[in-house]
Amino acid sequence: MAQLLLKGHPIGTIHGVLFDKDGTLSHSEPHLLDLAERRISAAVDLWSATRGTPTKDLRHLLSRAFGLHNEALHPGGTLAVAARQDNLTSTATVFCLLGCSWAEGLALADRCFNSVDQQPIGQPDSSPLMEHAATVIRQLHAGGVQLAVISNDTRLGIQNFLDHHAVSNLFSDSWSADDTPRKPDPEAVHQLCNRMNLEPELCALIGDAETDLSMARQAGIGCVIGYRGGWTLPPVLPSAPHLLDHWRDLGLNANP
Numbered sequence: 001m002a003q004l005l006l007k008g009h010p011i012g013t014i015h016g017v018l019f020d021k022d023g024t025l026s027h028s029e030p031h032l033l034d035l036a037e038r039r040i041s042a043a044v045d046l047w048s049a050t051r052g053t054p055t056k057d058l059r060h061l062l063s064r065a066f067g068l069h070n071e072a073l074h075p076g077g078t079l080a081v082a083a084r085q086d087n088l089t090s091t092a093t094v095f096c097l098l099g100c101s102w103a104e105g106l107a108l109a110d111r112c113f114n115s116v117d118q119q120p121i122g123q124p125d126s127s128p129l130m131e132h133a134a135t136v137i138r139q140l141h142a143g144g145v146q147l148a149v150i151s152n153d154t155r156l157g158i159q160n161f162l163d164h165h166a167v168s169n170l171f172s173d174s175w176s177a178d179d180t181p182r183k184p185d186p187e188a189v190h191q192l193c194n195r196m197n198l199e200p201e202l203c204a205l206i207g208d209a210e211t212d213l214s215m216a217r218q219a220g221i222g223c224v225i226g227y228r229g230g231w232t233l234p235p236v237l238p239s240a241p242h243l244l245d246h247w248r249d250l251g252l253n254a255n256p
């Protein structure tokens with residue numbers, strides 16, 4: 001039995017910790033801003049090539065759909081929180097708002113996303129770990145706490161990220177967008193805990209999205225923690241009983 005500490009105060013007895021990845025362990029905002037711009041530019045180019053001059057609404061609507069605010073990304077927006085397929089559906093919906101049929105919108109969105117996927121870009125898997133996160137991960141593992149990632153990134157994306165930061169051997173398992181059901185279905189938490197022989201009430205879940213935290217509460221997670229340190233615009237997390245602004249504030253008492 002270990003006790004999780006927030007700013008030195010015990011907040012729960014835990015056997016396991018489930019971490020969200022993007023915006024929680026990974027400093028993802030710069031990569032996601034770049035991805036948003038690439039998808040918007042590809043959409044504008046594709047629209048020009050197939051349907052004529054795009055209205056200025058196209059860029060504006062896509063920016064809104066992805067959750068762009070000036071130079072920052074809405075931490076609860078579609079690009080920050082949802083899977084690739086959800087963002088593709090949002091893009092197809094924007095095309096429909098500008099006059100496409102659903103079939104045309106979906107086909108255009110698919111071409112747009114595929115063209116961006118084929119562009120040579122920096123590796124998103126090498127996004128930096130949040131400051132001090134590696135120290136917390138090592139401390140939890142050394143204290144006998146089982147660790148897992150629960151993310152809407154692909155299985156390969158999660159593995160590459162953990163490998164890149166040389167922490168994959170500290171994690172027992174992960175739940176990705178390739179698993180069914182995907183986050184934020186509470187069943188994703190149940191199945192992951194089941195696979196690791198963990199009781200949800202003896203686990204903490206740490207995430208930066210309201211959807212993560214309400215999922216955790218519905219799944220019966222004992223210690224639900226909202227992480228706010230990963231974004232230019234701090235996320236609003238009303239479902240979080242505990243808020244973490246910096247990884248150095250989290251600690252462990254391995255022998256309470």
Ligand SMILES: [Mg+2]
Pocket residue numbers: 020021022023024080081207208209
């Ligand atoms: Mg996240």
